[in-house]
Amino acid sequence: MNGLYDGEFAGYKIASPEEVDSALREAVVAVDANVLLDLYRFSPQTSNDLIKTFTGLGDRLVVPHQALREFWRHRQRAQGSPRGATKTATDALAKSGRSMTDNLTTWAKAVGVSTSELSTLTTQVDDLVNGLQQKLQQVLATADADRTGDPILDQLEELLRGRVTSPLPAEEHADCVAEANRRITAEIPPGYKDAGKQEDDSADGGAGDYLVWYQATRYAQEQGRDLLIVTRDEKEDWWWRQGAEFIGPRPELALEYGGLTGRRLFLMRPTDLLARASVLEVDVDEASPADADRVVEDEPPAKWTLAAVARLLELLDRQAPTHAEVLRLATSDRGGRVSFDEVRVLGDYSDDEEGIFRFNRAYRHLTVVLENEGLIAPFSPAIFALRRGPEGSYFSVPDEVPPLLDALARS
Incomplete structure (x- = not known):
């Protein structure tokens, strides 16, 4: 006879706060590429706090080899994203300013406003737009000054020394890509939601998430520990969600890891990790968890126009x-x-x-x-x-x- 969480239902067991804290203290903690890349998007304080929290994990911290590959592949664009975002915002302000000026001109003709009165109004629009654009550039300059050189890369070099898994042998890598493609077709997590993401030149296609999963789970299996994956990915091929609430990993993933190791799987976002940093006896700024969450919420929708x-x-x-x-x-x-x-x-x-x-x-x-x-x-x-x-x-x-x-x- 079986119980509520036996057999195929084992993945539905929801971790209590105490169990999550215990995992932070004892489990292998694998970090995904998106978290490393977000260090360039967080405020300097939040980035420093997250690196400090990772340091508090000691030798339980690991980065799957595939995650580091993706980090290096995308780092240059991530590093420049504050500058790109500032350009997008300043261009949008300029476009809005032109639109307001055009509307004011049309309105002035309709109601008989004098040229001098219209000039006064359009000057106010120009001053407002220019002031906002200058403010954006000042904020960007301050952020650049805080990141002279690349302190994030310097910190990661020390943090990740000896903490990255070895690359897979060619045959094993090919087997993983084939398995990832099978899962994409069958919509088996993780990774099927990224089937259309950009392929890299090695032709891995949409296999990136599965390669991260495979390398993280096999490493944790070797260590004989529970596994906690820190990812900024919030899609349903990783998370068990109810509306906006993140309950835990997909039951299929928890069941797969349990079947492989007899241990438990946990999932955590950077904002959650920062909120629980005290479990590791690490002090972080009280605004850092909210800042990490803000970066995700403010991310523009990745859609073609x-x-x-x-x-x-x-x-x-x-x-x-x-x-x-x-x-x-x-x-x-x-x-x-x-x-x-x-x-x-x-x-x-x-x-x-x-x-x-x-x-x-x-x-x-x-x-x-x-x-x-x-x-x-x-x-x-x-x-x-x-x-x-x-x-x-x-x-x-x-x-x-x-x-x-x-x-x-x-x-």
Whole structure:
């Protein structure tokens, strides 16, 4: 006879606050790449407090090799994100200022306001916009002054010395990528929500999350300990959620780790870790947990816009016309899909998938250009992602893109 949490139901056991505190004191704590990258987005105080908390974990801290790969791959853009965000904000203020001036001019003509009166009003708009833009630049300059050089990298070099798992042997890595692709197709956590994320040049595709999971769980298994993963990822392929409440890891993940090790799995966000830093006898600023939470809440939605898609097609038409032709096929009537064979024929590639991944590099390269131009948010979903389904491989675009392609085709 079994009980409430036996067998297949073991993953539904919700950790008590005392159990979470115990895990912080005793479990292996694995840190995901997004947390390391967010050190560049937090305030200097919050970043220092989080690194101090990681230091308090001692030799129980670990970074999966795949997480560090992703950190180095994206670090340059993350490091520049405050500057990019400031440019986006100042450009938006300028656009708003022009719109207000145009509206005032239209209004003045309608009600017979004199030229001098209109000039006074538009000057006030200009002063307001200029003042706000200058304030944004001052805040950015202060943040830059606090981060002369790269103190975060200096601290991470010391913190992570001997704390990163070894790279997987080639055969084991290939097996993991295959397993990740199987899980994506079957929507088995973790990682299936990132099926459309940008592929890297090693053709891992959407396997990144599963590689992090695999390396973290196998390391914790070797240590014979519970596992606590710190991640800023809040998607449902990691978390068991009820509305805005984060209950714990997906029951499937808890069950998988329990079956592998006989131990328990815990999940924690950076804001939660900072709030519990006292468990490790680490003092942090009382504002740091809220600041870490603010960064997540203020993150712009990673979605493509009409302006971004139009600009991408403009660049593709000049630099890679075949890629533009292929992308224009992903319209609403096709469900945003382009078959593997269509890409192979139009792109004049062989049947191997390595050639298809090489084909995708033009999209990835120009996506970075759009990020630098402020047209899309950093780490936006891949515009053209390889997927594998029961009926074969195909490419698809994010859900918001087909209507945009439709609109551009009509214009």
